[in-house]
Amino acid sequence: MRGVKVTRDQIVDRAYELLAEAGLSSLSMRRVALDLGVQPGALYYHVASKQELLAVVAARILKGLPDVAKDPREAAGDFRSALLRVRDGAEVVSFVQAYRPDLLVPTHALRRLFAAKFDGRHAEWAARTVVHYVLGFVAEEQNHAELVRAGIVEEDPARSGDSDEAFGFGIDAILSGLSG
Amino acid sequence: MRGVKVTRDQIVDRAYELLAEAGLSSLSMRRVALDLGVQPGALYYHVASKQELLAVVAARILKGLPDVAKDPREAAGDFRSALLRVRDGAEVVSFVQAYRPDLLVPTHALRRLFAAKFDGRHAEWAARTVVHYVLGFVAEEQNHAELVRAGIVEEDPARSGDSDEAFGFGIDAILSGLSG
Protein backbone atom coordinates (compact mmCIF):
# COMPACT_ATOMS: atom_id res chain seq x y z
CA MET A 1 0.00 0.00 0.00
CA ARG A 2 1.06 3.56 -0.75
CA GLY A 3 1.09 6.23 1.92
CA VAL A 4 -2.09 8.29 1.84
CA LYS A 5 -1.47 11.89 2.90
CA VAL A 6 -3.07 13.11 6.11
CA THR A 7 -2.91 16.54 7.67
CA ARG A 8 -3.07 17.48 11.34
CA ASP A 9 -6.30 19.35 10.66
CA GLN A 10 -7.98 16.27 9.23
CA ILE A 11 -6.98 14.30 12.32
CA VAL A 12 -8.39 16.94 14.65
CA ASP A 13 -11.57 17.27 12.58
CA ARG A 14 -12.21 13.54 12.59
CA ALA A 15 -11.45 13.27 16.32
CA TYR A 16 -13.88 16.09 17.06
CA GLU A 17 -16.65 14.55 14.95
CA LEU A 18 -16.12 11.15 16.51
CA LEU A 19 -16.37 12.67 19.98
CA ALA A 20 -19.40 14.80 19.18
CA GLU A 21 -21.31 11.92 17.59
CA ALA A 22 -20.22 8.86 19.51
CA GLY A 23 -18.60 10.00 22.73
CA LEU A 24 -15.22 9.60 24.35
CA SER A 25 -15.36 5.81 24.43
CA SER A 26 -15.49 5.78 20.62
CA LEU A 27 -12.63 8.21 20.18
CA SER A 28 -9.56 6.06 19.67
CA MET A 29 -6.41 6.74 17.70
CA ARG A 30 -7.00 3.53 15.76
CA ARG A 31 -10.53 4.55 14.85
CA VAL A 32 -9.40 7.99 13.67
CA ALA A 33 -6.69 6.35 11.56
CA LEU A 34 -9.14 3.85 10.10
CA ASP A 35 -11.58 6.59 9.13
CA LEU A 36 -8.80 8.54 7.42
CA GLY A 37 -7.55 5.46 5.56
CA VAL A 38 -4.18 5.42 7.23
CA GLN A 39 -2.22 3.18 9.60
CA PRO A 40 -2.42 4.05 13.33
CA GLY A 41 1.28 4.86 13.52
CA ALA A 42 0.93 7.54 10.86
CA LEU A 43 -0.97 9.78 13.28
CA TYR A 44 2.08 10.10 15.47
CA TYR A 45 3.87 11.99 12.78
CA HIS A 46 1.31 14.79 13.17
CA VAL A 47 0.37 14.62 16.82
CA ALA A 48 2.54 13.71 19.79
CA SER A 49 -0.02 11.71 21.76
CA LYS A 50 -3.70 11.15 22.32
CA GLN A 51 -3.54 13.64 25.17
CA GLU A 52 -2.26 16.36 22.88
CA LEU A 53 -5.01 15.53 20.41
CA LEU A 54 -7.61 15.80 23.17
CA ALA A 55 -6.22 19.19 24.16
CA VAL A 56 -6.73 20.51 20.65
CA VAL A 57 -10.21 18.98 20.48
CA ALA A 58 -11.09 20.64 23.79
CA ALA A 59 -9.97 23.98 22.41
CA ARG A 60 -12.28 23.44 19.45
CA ILE A 61 -15.20 22.66 21.77
CA LEU A 62 -14.72 26.07 23.35
CA LYS A 63 -13.98 27.87 20.10
CA GLY A 64 -16.66 30.43 19.34
CA LEU A 65 -17.06 31.19 23.00
CA PRO A 66 -16.56 34.94 23.34
CA ASP A 67 -13.34 35.65 25.24
CA VAL A 68 -15.05 38.51 27.00
CA ALA A 69 -18.68 38.18 28.10
CA LYS A 70 -21.06 40.74 29.54
CA ASP A 71 -21.41 39.22 32.96
CA PRO A 72 -20.37 36.01 34.78
CA ARG A 73 -23.85 34.54 34.63
CA GLU A 74 -23.92 34.73 30.86
CA ALA A 75 -20.34 33.48 30.62
CA ALA A 76 -21.24 30.44 32.74
CA GLY A 77 -24.34 29.73 30.65
CA ASP A 78 -22.41 29.98 27.39
CA PHE A 79 -19.75 27.71 28.83
CA ARG A 80 -22.30 25.07 29.75
CA SER A 81 -23.97 25.30 26.33
CA ALA A 82 -20.65 24.78 24.55
CA LEU A 83 -19.93 21.71 26.67
CA LEU A 84 -23.38 20.22 26.09
CA ARG A 85 -22.99 20.45 22.31
CA VAL A 86 -20.41 17.65 22.33
CA ARG A 87 -20.84 14.26 23.98
CA ASP A 88 -18.56 13.95 27.04
CA GLY A 89 -17.52 17.55 26.44
CA ALA A 90 -17.15 18.28 30.14
CA GLU A 91 -14.92 15.29 30.76
CA VAL A 92 -12.61 16.21 27.90
CA VAL A 93 -12.39 19.86 28.89
CA SER A 94 -11.94 18.85 32.52
CA PHE A 95 -8.93 16.74 31.63
CA VAL A 96 -7.44 19.43 29.44
CA GLN A 97 -7.88 22.02 32.17
CA ALA A 98 -5.38 20.07 34.24
CA TYR A 99 -3.18 19.29 31.24
CA ARG A 100 -3.04 22.72 29.59
CA PRO A 101 -4.90 25.32 31.72
CA ASP A 102 -3.60 28.07 29.46
CA LEU A 103 -5.59 26.74 26.50
CA LEU A 104 -8.97 27.30 28.11
CA VAL A 105 -10.89 30.43 27.24
CA PRO A 106 -13.66 30.49 29.88
CA THR A 107 -11.33 30.87 32.83
CA HIS A 108 -9.66 33.84 31.11
CA ALA A 109 -12.95 35.55 30.38
CA LEU A 110 -14.26 35.01 33.90
CA ARG A 111 -11.05 36.18 35.52
CA ARG A 112 -11.26 39.38 33.53
CA LEU A 113 -14.82 39.94 34.71
CA PHE A 114 -13.93 39.32 38.33
CA ALA A 115 -10.85 41.52 38.08
CA ALA A 116 -13.20 44.48 38.50
CA LYS A 117 -14.01 43.48 42.07
CA PHE A 118 -11.03 41.43 43.18
CA ASP A 119 -7.26 41.53 43.08
CA GLY A 120 -5.48 39.03 40.81
CA ARG A 121 -5.29 36.19 43.30
CA HIS A 122 -8.94 36.35 44.26
CA ALA A 123 -10.14 36.99 40.72
CA GLU A 124 -8.39 33.75 39.74
CA TRP A 125 -10.04 31.85 42.58
CA ALA A 126 -13.44 33.30 41.78
CA ALA A 127 -13.09 32.29 38.12
CA ARG A 128 -12.03 28.78 39.10
CA THR A 129 -14.93 28.43 41.51
CA VAL A 130 -17.36 29.05 38.66
CA VAL A 131 -15.45 26.82 36.24
CA HIS A 132 -15.33 23.95 38.73
CA TYR A 133 -19.02 24.20 39.36
CA VAL A 134 -19.89 24.25 35.66
CA LEU A 135 -17.57 21.35 34.83
CA GLY A 136 -18.85 19.32 37.77
CA PHE A 137 -22.46 20.00 36.91
CA VAL A 138 -22.18 19.21 33.21
CA ALA A 139 -19.92 16.20 33.80
CA GLU A 140 -22.67 14.64 35.88
CA GLU A 141 -25.32 15.56 33.31
CA GLN A 142 -23.35 13.97 30.50
CA ASN A 143 -22.12 10.94 32.39
CA HIS A 144 -25.70 10.23 33.33
CA ALA A 145 -26.81 10.67 29.71
CA GLU A 146 -24.16 8.22 28.52
CA LEU A 147 -25.26 5.62 31.06
CA VAL A 148 -28.89 6.07 30.03
CA ARG A 149 -27.91 5.72 26.39
CA ALA A 150 -26.06 2.52 27.18
CA GLY A 151 -29.10 1.17 29.01
CA ILE A 152 -27.08 0.75 32.20
CA VAL A 153 -29.24 3.14 34.15
CA GLU A 154 -32.79 4.27 33.51
CA GLU A 155 -33.53 7.95 33.76
CA ASP A 156 -35.94 8.90 36.44
CA PRO A 157 -38.58 11.32 35.20
CA ALA A 158 -38.78 13.04 38.58
CA ARG A 159 -35.40 14.69 38.33
CA SER A 160 -35.21 15.20 34.57
CA GLY A 161 -36.19 18.48 32.96
CA ASP A 162 -35.01 20.50 35.93
CA SER A 163 -31.44 20.73 34.65
CA ASP A 164 -31.55 24.33 33.49
CA GLU A 165 -33.29 25.44 36.65
CA ALA A 166 -30.91 23.51 38.90
CA PHE A 167 -27.92 24.92 37.04
CA GLY A 168 -29.25 28.46 37.36
CA PHE A 169 -29.90 27.98 41.06
CA GLY A 170 -26.28 27.03 41.71
CA ILE A 171 -24.83 29.75 39.52
CA ASP A 172 -26.97 32.42 41.16
CA ALA A 173 -25.94 31.28 44.61
CA ILE A 174 -22.25 31.24 43.69
CA LEU A 175 -22.32 34.64 42.02
CA SER A 176 -24.27 36.26 44.80
CA GLY A 177 -21.80 34.77 47.27
CA LEU A 178 -18.87 36.08 45.24
CA SER A 179 -20.22 39.59 45.13
CA GLY A 180 -21.19 39.64 48.80
CA MET B 1 -4.01 -25.31 37.39
CA ARG B 2 -6.54 -25.66 40.17
CA GLY B 3 -9.08 -22.96 40.94
CA VAL B 4 -7.87 -20.68 43.73
CA LYS B 5 -10.77 -19.33 45.79
CA VAL B 6 -11.40 -15.60 45.70
CA THR B 7 -14.03 -13.61 47.54
CA ARG B 8 -15.75 -10.41 46.48
CA ASP B 9 -14.18 -8.64 49.44
CA GLN B 10 -10.68 -9.58 48.35
CA ILE B 11 -11.40 -8.20 44.89
CA VAL B 12 -12.69 -4.91 46.28
CA ASP B 13 -9.78 -4.66 48.72
CA ARG B 14 -7.19 -5.19 46.03
CA ALA B 15 -8.92 -2.76 43.66
CA TYR B 16 -9.00 -0.10 46.37
CA GLU B 17 -5.32 -0.57 47.22
CA LEU B 18 -4.33 -0.47 43.57
CA LEU B 19 -6.25 2.76 43.09
CA ALA B 20 -4.92 4.37 46.27
CA GLU B 21 -1.31 3.51 45.51
CA ALA B 22 -1.04 3.64 41.74
CA GLY B 23 -4.06 5.53 40.42
CA LEU B 24 -6.90 4.77 38.07
CA SER B 25 -4.65 3.96 35.09
CA SER B 26 -3.19 1.05 37.05
CA LEU B 27 -6.53 -0.31 38.16
CA SER B 28 -7.41 -3.00 35.64
CA MET B 29 -9.43 -6.16 36.04
CA ARG B 30 -6.47 -8.14 34.71
CA ARG B 31 -4.12 -6.60 37.24
CA VAL B 32 -6.49 -7.33 40.14
CA ALA B 33 -6.82 -10.91 38.93
CA LEU B 34 -3.05 -11.30 38.60
CA ASP B 35 -2.46 -9.99 42.12
CA LEU B 36 -5.02 -12.42 43.51
CA GLY B 37 -3.54 -15.37 41.59
CA VAL B 38 -6.60 -15.98 39.50
CA GLN B 39 -7.63 -15.77 35.84
CA PRO B 40 -9.33 -12.51 34.73
CA GLY B 41 -12.58 -14.26 33.93
CA ALA B 42 -12.90 -15.51 37.50
CA LEU B 43 -13.62 -11.98 38.73
CA TYR B 44 -16.85 -11.90 36.75
CA TYR B 45 -18.31 -14.56 38.96
CA HIS B 46 -18.15 -12.12 41.88
CA VAL B 47 -18.64 -8.76 40.24
CA ALA B 48 -20.79 -7.89 37.23
CA SER B 49 -18.46 -5.39 35.61
CA LYS B 50 -15.60 -2.99 36.19
CA GLN B 51 -18.17 -0.23 36.63
CA GLU B 52 -19.83 -2.09 39.47
CA LEU B 53 -16.44 -2.66 41.06
CA LEU B 54 -15.65 1.05 40.80
CA ALA B 55 -18.95 1.89 42.45
CA VAL B 56 -18.08 -0.25 45.46
CA VAL B 57 -14.58 1.22 45.58
CA ALA B 58 -16.05 4.73 45.53
CA ALA B 59 -18.28 3.84 48.44
CA ARG B 60 -15.20 2.70 50.32
CA ILE B 61 -13.43 5.99 49.60
CA LEU B 62 -16.29 7.79 51.30
CA LYS B 63 -16.70 5.28 54.11
CA GLY B 64 -15.89 6.83 57.46
CA LEU B 65 -17.39 10.12 56.33
CA PRO B 66 -20.03 11.01 58.92
CA ASP B 67 -23.48 10.87 57.38
CA VAL B 68 -24.48 13.92 59.34
CA ALA B 69 -21.98 16.77 59.80
CA LYS B 70 -22.20 19.88 61.91
CA ASP B 71 -22.28 22.41 59.11
CA PRO B 72 -21.87 22.43 55.32
CA ARG B 73 -18.39 23.94 55.50
CA GLU B 74 -17.11 21.07 57.57
CA ALA B 75 -18.95 18.55 55.42
CA ALA B 76 -17.31 19.96 52.30
CA GLY B 77 -13.87 19.91 53.90
CA ASP B 78 -14.28 16.31 55.06
CA PHE B 79 -15.47 15.37 51.61
CA ARG B 80 -12.40 16.89 49.99
CA SER B 81 -10.07 15.21 52.50
CA ALA B 82 -11.59 11.81 51.80
CA LEU B 83 -11.13 12.29 48.05
CA LEU B 84 -7.53 13.43 48.43
CA ARG B 85 -6.59 10.31 50.39
CA VAL B 86 -6.91 8.15 47.26
CA ARG B 87 -5.26 8.85 43.92
CA ASP B 88 -7.86 9.86 41.32
CA GLY B 89 -10.47 9.69 44.06
CA ALA B 90 -12.48 12.57 42.63
CA GLU B 91 -12.65 11.04 39.17
CA VAL B 92 -13.86 7.72 40.51
CA VAL B 93 -16.46 9.27 42.80
CA SER B 94 -17.51 11.61 40.00
CA PHE B 95 -18.23 8.68 37.72
CA VAL B 96 -20.08 6.77 40.41
CA GLN B 97 -22.21 9.81 41.23
CA ALA B 98 -23.69 9.52 37.76
CA TYR B 99 -23.82 5.73 37.88
CA ARG B 100 -25.29 5.21 41.33
CA PRO B 101 -26.14 8.58 42.96
CA ASP B 102 -27.85 6.76 45.80
CA LEU B 103 -24.55 5.25 46.98
CA LEU B 104 -22.95 8.57 47.81
CA VAL B 105 -23.00 9.77 51.38
CA PRO B 106 -21.93 13.42 51.08
CA THR B 107 -24.94 14.48 49.05
CA HIS B 108 -27.24 12.93 51.63
CA ALA B 109 -25.53 14.67 54.51
CA LEU B 110 -25.51 18.03 52.78
CA ARG B 111 -29.13 17.75 51.72
CA ARG B 112 -30.08 17.11 55.31
CA LEU B 113 -28.20 20.19 56.44
CA PHE B 114 -29.79 22.36 53.78
CA ALA B 115 -33.24 20.96 54.54
CA ALA B 116 -33.34 23.35 57.49
CA LYS B 117 -33.44 26.38 55.19
CA PHE B 118 -34.87 25.03 51.94
CA ASP B 119 -37.67 22.83 50.72
CA GLY B 120 -36.76 19.41 49.30
CA ARG B 121 -36.16 20.54 45.74
CA HIS B 122 -33.90 23.42 46.65
CA ALA B 123 -32.12 21.48 49.39
CA GLU B 124 -31.22 18.92 46.72
CA TRP B 125 -29.92 21.63 44.38
CA ALA B 126 -27.94 23.29 47.13
CA ALA B 127 -26.32 20.00 48.09
CA ARG B 128 -25.46 19.28 44.47
CA THR B 129 -23.98 22.73 44.00
CA VAL B 130 -21.52 22.05 46.81
CA VAL B 131 -20.79 18.50 45.61
CA HIS B 132 -20.14 19.67 42.04
CA TYR B 133 -17.77 22.33 43.24
CA VAL B 134 -15.83 19.94 45.47
CA LEU B 135 -15.60 17.25 42.79
CA GLY B 136 -14.54 19.79 40.17
CA PHE B 137 -11.94 21.33 42.43
CA VAL B 138 -10.39 18.07 43.59
CA ALA B 139 -10.54 16.50 40.12
CA GLU B 140 -8.37 19.30 38.82
CA GLU B 141 -6.03 19.03 41.80
CA GLN B 142 -5.57 15.30 41.28
CA ASN B 143 -5.43 15.33 37.49
CA HIS B 144 -2.71 17.93 37.75
CA ALA B 145 -0.86 15.84 40.34
CA GLU B 146 -0.99 12.78 38.06
CA LEU B 147 0.40 14.76 35.13
CA VAL B 148 3.20 16.12 37.31
CA ARG B 149 3.98 12.62 38.56
CA ALA B 150 4.14 11.40 34.96
CA GLY B 151 6.51 14.21 34.08
CA ILE B 152 4.13 15.46 31.39
CA VAL B 153 3.66 18.82 33.06
CA GLU B 154 5.89 20.62 35.55
CA GLU B 155 4.22 22.15 38.56
CA ASP B 156 4.51 25.86 38.79
CA PRO B 157 5.51 27.00 42.27
CA ALA B 158 3.48 30.20 41.95
CA ARG B 159 0.12 28.50 42.19
CA SER B 160 1.05 25.55 44.43
CA GLY B 161 0.48 25.69 48.19
CA ASP B 162 -2.60 27.83 47.84
CA SER B 163 -4.92 24.86 47.37
CA ASP B 164 -6.48 24.91 50.83
CA GLU B 165 -6.96 28.66 50.71
CA ALA B 166 -8.42 28.58 47.20
CA PHE B 167 -10.77 25.76 48.17
CA GLY B 168 -11.93 27.65 51.26
CA PHE B 169 -12.49 30.81 49.26
CA GLY B 170 -14.85 29.02 46.87
CA ILE B 171 -16.71 27.15 49.59
CA ASP B 172 -17.22 30.31 51.63
CA ALA B 173 -18.57 32.15 48.60
CA ILE B 174 -20.95 29.31 47.72
CA LEU B 175 -22.24 28.88 51.26
CA SER B 176 -22.71 32.58 51.81
CA GLY B 177 -24.57 32.72 48.51
CA LEU B 178 -26.75 29.80 49.53
CA SER B 179 -27.72 31.36 52.83
CA GLY B 180 -28.36 34.80 51.36
Next chain:
DNA sequence: ACCTGAACACCGTTCAAGT
Protein backbone atom coordinates in the same frame (compact mmCIF):
# COMPACT_ATOMS: atom_id res chain seq x y z
C1' DA C 1 -20.36 -23.30 42.82
C1' DC C 2 -16.39 -21.52 41.15
C1' DC C 3 -12.47 -21.48 38.28
C1' DT C 4 -9.44 -22.23 33.95
C1' DG C 5 -8.22 -21.68 29.15
C1' DA C 6 -8.88 -19.54 25.43
C1' DA C 7 -10.74 -16.63 22.70
C1' DC C 8 -12.98 -11.98 20.81
C1' DA C 9 -12.53 -7.45 19.82
C1' DC C 10 -10.19 -4.06 20.96
C1' DC C 11 -6.40 -0.30 23.01
C1' DG C 12 -1.86 3.55 22.70
C1' DT C 13 2.65 3.75 21.11
C1' DT C 14 7.12 2.74 18.78
C1' DC C 15 10.07 2.07 14.99
C1' DA C 16 12.69 -0.11 11.23
C1' DA C 17 11.89 -0.13 6.63
C1' DG C 18 10.03 1.61 2.53
C1' DT C 19 8.88 5.53 -0.99
Next chain:
DNA sequence: ACCTGAACACCGTTCAAGT
Protein backbone atom coordinates in the same frame (compact mmCIF):
# COMPACT_ATOMS: atom_id res chain seq x y z
C1' DA D 1 8.96 14.04 4.67
C1' DC D 2 5.59 10.90 5.52
C1' DC D 3 3.69 6.42 5.62
C1' DT D 4 3.44 1.12 6.14
C1' DG D 5 3.95 -3.20 8.55
C1' DA D 6 4.55 -5.22 12.34
C1' DA D 7 5.27 -5.60 16.70
C1' DC D 8 4.96 -4.67 22.09
C1' DA D 9 2.41 -4.56 25.99
C1' DC D 10 -1.65 -4.14 27.27
C1' DC D 11 -7.35 -3.76 27.83
C1' DG D 12 -12.80 -5.63 29.40
C1' DT D 13 -15.68 -9.38 28.74
C1' DT D 14 -17.58 -14.00 27.51
C1' DC D 15 -18.06 -18.80 27.83
C1' DA D 16 -17.44 -23.81 27.08
C1' DA D 17 -15.19 -26.95 29.70
C1' DG D 18 -13.34 -28.67 33.76
C1' DT D 19 -13.42 -29.77 39.02
